[in-house]
Amino acid sequence: MPAAKTCPICGKPSVEAFKPFCSKRCADVDLNRWLSGTYVIPAKEDEPAAHENTPVSGDDDEF
Numbered sequence: 001m002p003a004a005k006t007c008p009i010c011g012k013p014s015v016e017a018f019k020p021f022c023s024k025r026c027a028d029v030d031l032n033r034w035l036s037g038t039y040v041i042p043a044k045e046d047e048p049a050a051h052e053n054t055p056v057s058g059d060d061d062e063f
């Protein structure tokens with residue numbers, strides 16, 4: 001069982017001052033990822049038709 005954890009961003013040994021990360025840079029990277037995934041709605045690139053207000057005939061999908 002390893003005593004020191006590794007940085008979840010780059011895999012380097014974590015530093016006490018920035019744990020569980022190895023540096024402030026990696027901490028910022030993780031923070032940005034977390035904030036992005038939480039507060040920013042990702043654009044659906046796979047959506048073929050994003051016309052919410054467009055009437056579609058013969059569509060039985062509720063969502």
Ligand SMILES: [Zn+2]
Binds near residue numbers: 010011026
């Ligand atoms: Zn790192």
